Amino acid sequence: MTALAGLAVVGSSAWAKPVAKADVIRLGMIGTGARGAGLATLIQKMPGIELVACCDNIPEHLQKGMSLAKKGAKAYTDYRKLLDDKSIDAVIIATPLYLHYPMAVAALQAGKHVYLEKSMTYDIPQAIDLVKKVRESNLIFQVGYQYRYYGLYHRVKEVIDQNWLGKITHFECQYNRNSNWRFPVSDPKLERAINWRMHREYCGGPLSELCAHEIDVVNFMLNAHPTKVVGLGGINYWKDGRDTFDNIRTVYDYPNGVKASVTSVLSNAYNGYSIRILGDKATVEILRDKAFIYAESTNNAKGTVDGVTGATLAVTTQGKGVELKFGEPGEEKLEPTTYALQDFFSCIKTKKQPISNVETGRDGSISIHMGNAAADTETVQFWKPEYAA
Amino acid sequence: MCRMQVKRLKKVTLWRLGSLLTMLFGFTQFQQLTELKPFQLTGLAQGTTYAITYYSQREIIQKPQIDSIFSRLDQSLSIYSPTSLISRFNQSATGVETDMHLRQVVQKSLAIFNETAGVFDITVHPLVNAWGFGTEKVTTLPDSATIKSLLACVGSEKLRLNQNWLRKTVPCTRIDVNGIAQGYSVDVIANYLEKHGIRNYMVEVGGEIRVKGRKYPQNTPMSIGIETPTKNEFESASIQTVIEVNQGAVTTSGNYRKYRQVGPNRISHIINPKTGYTSQNELISVTVMAHDAIIADGYDNALLAMGLSQALAFLKHHQNLDAYFIYQKSNGAITDTATAGFYKFMR
Numbered sequence: 001m002t003a004l005a006g007l008a009v010v011g012s013s014a015w016a017k018p019v020a021k022a023d024v025i026r027l028g029m030i031g032t033g034a035r036g037a038g039l040a041t042l043i044q045k046m047p048g049i050e051l052v053a054c055c056d057n058i059p060e061h062l063q064k065g066m067s068l069a070k071k072g073a074k075a076y077t078d079y080r081k082l083l084d085d086k087s088i089d090a091v092i093i094a095t096p097l098y099l100h101y102p103m104a105v106a107a108l109q110a111g112k113h114v115y116l117e118k119s120m121t122y123d124i125p126q127a128i129d130l131v132k133k134v135r136e137s138n139l140i141f142q143v144g145y146q147y148r149y150y151g152l153y154h155r156v157k158e159v160i161d162q163n164w165l166g167k168i169t170h171f172e173c174q175y176n177r178n179s180n181w182r183f184p185v186s187d188p189k190l191e192r193a194i195n196w197r198m199h200r201e202y203c204g205g206p207l208s209e210l211c212a213h214e215i216d217v218v219n220f221m222l223n224a225h226p227t228k229v230v231g232l233g234g235i236n237y238w239k240d241g242r243d244t245f246d247n248i249r250t251v252y253d254y255p256n257g258v259k260a261s262v263t264s265v266l267s268n269a270y271n272g273y274s275i276r277i278l279g280d281k282a283t284v285e286i287l288r289d290k291a292f293i294y295a296e297s298t299n300n301a302k303g304t305v306d307g308v309t310g311a312t313l314a315v316t317t318q319g320k321g322v323e324l325k326f327g328e329p330g331e332e333k334l335e336p337t338t339y340a341l342q343d344f345f346s347c348i349k350t351k352k353q354p355i356s357n358v359e360t361g362r363d364g365s366i367s368i369h370m371g372n373a374a375a376d377t378e379t380v381q382f383w384k385p386e387y388a389a
Numbered sequence: 390m391c392r393m394q395v396k397r398l399k400k401v402t403l404w405r406l407g408s409l410l411t412m413l414f415g416f417t418q419f420q421q422l423t424e425l426k427p428f429q430l431t432g433l434a435q436g437t438t439y440a441i442t443y444y445s446q447r448e449i450i451q452k453p454q455i456d457s458i459f460s461r462l463d464q465s466l467s468i469y470s471p472t473s474l475i476s477r478f479n480q481s482a483t484g485v486e487t488d489m490h491l492r493q494v495v496q497k498s499l500a501i502f503n504e505t506a507g508v509f510d511i512t513v514h515p516l517v518n519a520w521g522f523g524t525e526k527v528t529t530l531p532d533s534a535t536i537k538s539l540l541a542c543v544g545s546e547k548l549r550l551n552q553n554w555l556r557k558t559v560p561c562t563r564i565d566v567n568g569i570a571q572g573y574s575v576d577v578i579a580n581y582l583e584k585h586g587i588r589n590y591m592v593e594v595g596g597e598i599r600v601k602g603r604k605y606p607q608n609t610p611m612s613i614g615i616e617t618p619t620k621n622e623f624e625s626a627s628i629q630t631v632i633e634v635n636q637g638a639v640t641t642s643g644n645y646r647k648y649r650q651v652g653p654n655r656i657s658h659i660i661n662p663k664t665g666y667t668s669q670n671e672l673i674s675v676t677v678m679a680h681d682a683i684i685a686d687g688y689d690n691a692l693l694a695m696g697l698s699q700a701l702a703f704l705k706h707h708q709n710l711d712a713y714f715i716y717q718k719s720n721g722a723i724t725d726t727a728t729a730g731f732y733k734f735m736r
């Protein structure tokens with residue numbers, strides 16, 4: 001950061017206020033594919049943040065990134081060159097999963113604050129090592145799990161804390177789609193670079209790329225990590241040369257017997273993204289940008305009386321879901337990632353570690369790898385004490 | 390079964406005629422009651438649910454009859470329908486010619502307005518809207534200037550009911566009978582059942598109840614549960630207390646289901662028609678027993694708005710009403726109390 005010490009503490013609404021020129025955060029983006037371009041678009045609207053460098057090795061993607069960057073920004077094809085630029089304060093890394101660890105380590109070594117897209121690392125040893133590296137660095141390190149910053153999830157956590165759901169025993173998470181999950185390739189040479197999600201060499205398949213968010217949400221809601229996991233997966237529908245699963249179902253066990261099923265199916269899109277939290281008093285169903293509560297109709301004595309008098313019940317509250325309102329009335333609803341980025345920049349200024357940090361990121365990544373290992377080996381995978389040193 | 394009846398007939402011919410007649414008379418009356426069966430009608434109306442149970446030897450009333458009563462009531466009293474009579478009154482500058490439903494509801498409402506010194510007031514509608522409990526969606530809270538300007542339209546003294554005409558003295562006056570229309574609807578349906586010779590029934594619309602007689606074939610009193618207040622709008626309530634009533638109406642008004650959350654504040658749906666602001670007191674819910682549901686329903690809101698001590702004082706002078714209160718003590722604990730008359734009905 002080109003800013004000086006003794007800076008006023010900036011709240012979460014930081015970017016609403018103009019920031020003095022000297023306080024500008026100079027940012028580099030490594031990986032300007034779909035996600036990187038999306039992030040760059042959001043950053044364009046954020047005062048005090050300048051995207052001054054982009055790096056990608058697919059020319060069209062690099063061009064796209066540059067078109068969203070500040071005028072005069074530098075373009076790179078080698079991320080190490082970008083990291084050599086001393087005027088850059090922070091980097092966003094939005095590359096395929098297998099590159100997350102080497103790029104993040106190099107960025108920390110270059111003294112940059114890091115916003116690393118989810119999921120954090122390709123394997124368990126990298127996750128554990130990255131925690132060490134961040135702790136040694138004194139730099140801000142955030143992992144791209146934006147739902148931790150989204151009012152919808154805060155509201156769900158709040159009603160859980162207020163015991164609206166009663167005793168929570170299960171989570172049911174699914175991240176489904178009905179497509180081959182491939183992106184068009186202009187030049188056959190780029191096939192693997194673009195459709196890296198099809199190959200284990202580059203990522204963990206649906207669990208690391210889709211369900212990662214939901215696993216992180218469960219960890220967040222329970223303030224815990226799983227203790228063990230079972231799972232089954234396969235390539236049974238899209239037999240197109242991929243070697244990552246096209247369907248996987250895992251069950252994670254958390255403290256006190258709470259279980260979370262985490263599923264991804266690439267041949268059905270009904271309620272594509274959904275997390276159901278089952279309590280003995282009610283269920284919450286979280287969808288993309290909404291959540292509903294469904295009350296259990298057990299604990300009442302209605303069966304034993306002939307009629308019930310009470311304040312008028314609206315029809316919608318009987319048996320059907322009630323939408324969980326969040327945010328202030330009339331408040332503009334922003335893309336969840338906006339809140340995550342705002343907080344990253346605010347953490348850089350206030351020198352606080354973010355809510356979605358290297359430890360929560362490690363727990364997410366280890367959970368993902370345990371789930372894939374369970375499906376690969378068809379054996380129970382246990383959380384090992386050395387994971388959370 | 391046929392054969393048995395023939396046998397019995399043969400037997401009875403041996404009996405003396407006098408004793409036969411007395412026996413037969415008593416027997417058939419008893420038999421008629423034990424032959425009563427429950428018939429149940431349930432559905433959706435007035436934005437809520439209804440449930441009717443009547444005891445009869447055969448089916449006398451069917452759902453379409455009930456639904457057409459509701460639709461007549463809506464045409465008259467629903468502020469959600471822009472073409473209803475009440476909506477036309479609200480849109481008009483001077484007033485409308487009423488029908489039976491609107492006349493009766495307004496008449497009772499004005500009586501309760503007077504009786505409660507203005508605590509119950511059907512002209513509060515513009516304020517209800519401004520506070521976000523009405524037909525219009527609002528995202529902000531009204532400021533004092535808005536409230537002041539709306540107060541100029543509020544006050545039932547601005548209404549005149551003369552025979553078939555309901556007039557207003559100020560064009561902006563609007564009425565909202567939602568606080569009493571459900572009770573009235575319960576009465577209309579109960580009267581309809583009685584007109585069809587039904588003597589044992591329970592009519593419930595959105596938690597407002599009128600009951601008469603007993604239930605069969607058990608031949609026991611009907612029981613009514615009073616809901617425990619819930620913390621939030623979706624939680625299914627359990628029963629706090631059970632009462633048994635042979636005849637009359639029971640309605641409940643609660644502060645627990647209707648509120649707006651604005652930031653950290655819960656905005657109560659009870660609006661003081663005199664100040665224009667929402668009011669909050671220790672009462673969580675009030676259950677009222679009266680002869681008619683319209684009376685019970687009209688007073689439950691008023692009592693809820695009065696607060697506990699004023700409500701109890703009011704009930705001392707209104708022996709036709711009994712009430713049960715659930716409230717929050719100053720130490721935060723939730724407790725209940727009732728008028729002496731009410732306790733007699735508790736099971």
Ligand SMILES: NC(=O)c1ccc[n+]([C@@H]2O[C@H](COP(=O)([O-])OP(=O)(O)OC[C@H]3O[C@@H](n4cnc5c(N)ncnc54)[C@H](O)[C@@H]3O)[C@@H](O)[C@H]2O)c1
Binds near residue numbers: 032096193
């Ligand atoms: N948080 C979210 O909701 C979210 C959403 C989508 C993607 N993501 C994550 O973002 C990351 C990227 O996903 P995507 O959808 O943008 O994929 P993508 O394939 O569209 O983009 C990845 C980009 O990285 C570039 N790249 C690859 N190797 C590189 C290298 N050595 N140097 C520089 N650039 C290189 C590629 O050319 C490509 O442009 C993944 O980790 C993914 O999980 C997160």
